[in-house]
Amino acid sequence: MQQPATSAIPKNDPKIIRAWAMYDWANSVYMLVITSAIFPAYYNSVTRVHGSSRINVLGMDIENTAAYSINLGIAFGIIALLSPMLSSIADYSGSHKKFMRFFCYLGALGCMLLFFFTGTDRILVGLGGMMLATIGYSGSIVFYNSYLPAIATEDRQDKVSARGYSLGYLGATTLLIINLIAILNQKALGITDDSLLPRLSFLLTGLWWIGFAQITFSKLPGRAHGIQQTGNYLLNGYLELLKVWHRLKSERVLRTFLLSFFHMYKR
Numbered sequence: 001m002q003q004p005a006t007s008a009i010p011k012n013d014p015k016i017i018r019a020w021a022m023y024d025w026a027n028s029v030y031m032l033v034i035t036s037a038i039f040p041a042y043y044n045s046v047t048r049v050h051g052s053s054r055i056n057v058l059g060m061d062i063e064n065t066a067a068y069s070i071n072l073g074i075a076f077g078i079i080a081l082l083s084p085m086l087s088s089i090a091d092y093s094g095s096h097k098k099f100m101r102f103f104c105y106l107g108a109l110g111c112m113l114l115f116f117f118t119g120t121d122r123i124l125v126g127l128g129g130m131m132l133a134t135i136g137y138s139g140s141i142v143f144y145n146s147y148l149p150a151i152a153t154e155d156r157q158d159k160v161s162a163r164g165y166s167l168g169y170l171g172a173t174t175l176l177i178i179n180l181i182a183i184l185n186q187k188a189l190g191i192t193d194d195s196l197l198p199r200l201s202f203l204l205t206g207l208w209w210i211g212f213a214q215i216t217f218s219k220l221p222g223r224a225h226g227i228q229q230t231g232n233y234l235l236n237g238y239l240e241l242l243k244v245w246h247r248l249k250s251e252r253v254l255r256t257f258l259l260s261f262f263h264m265y266k267r
Contacts, residue, residue, distance in 0.1 A: 012153055
């Protein structure tokens with residue numbers, strides 16, 4: 001069941017929309033610097049010793065790429081299990097921004113932790129930092145996206161979403177270029193430690209994420225909905241997933257789309 005909340009969020013407020021879109025500028029650096037451009041190359045470099053890509057993780061001898069993939073899989077699994085419950089708790093308590101802030105700080109902390117990942121002797125630092133960053137990014141996005149229908153009318157949601165998407169690309173590209181300029185000019189900067197500048201890029205990513213997110217948190221309302229959930233708030237999210245599953249079984253077009261999407265993503 002649902003009941004009206006005590007107050008509603010004003011829709012199409014330019015200040016709120018700008019603040020919401022700035023979170024894309026803040027957190028998209030994780031996607032470009034950590035998951036795409038710099039960290040994967042750095043990880044492969046420091047975990048390949050004397051031509052061998054085997055590493056020791058908690059007493060297990062494993063390929064570095066396998067450890068990386070398993071680590072990401074665990075992170076996404078944790079979010080998949082927790083998101084429905086946390087979303088329901090946020091709906092019940094009106095604490096969407098608190099959850100979003102928590103995951104933001106968790107993800108940024110994970111990025112900054114990667115600064116201390118210097119080699120296979122600190123593989124748990126590298127994998128742990130990556131896991132925290134992934135959980136933080138994925139978790140915060142759940143609550144970030146929940147604000148869109150609350151801050152913009154239906155006819156403007158596409159435009160507002162595109163604005164955030166554009167700022168995300170611009171912000172991530174800006175930081176990536178700064179990092180790459182520094183890395184490619186290592187000798188000119190007089191730096192002899194080949195790992196220092198990549199590790200500094202991870203630290204800067206976390207600081208960028210936390211710093212620009214403050215613009216979002218300063219203006220975004222505490223809750224994302226004008227309605228408040230009642231009933232069993234620990235189970236409501238999973239019950240909603242069950243409804244989606246039943247709907248999925250009856251809509252062939254939706255099933256085809258999802259299968260195509262995940263097949264493309266896998267490739």
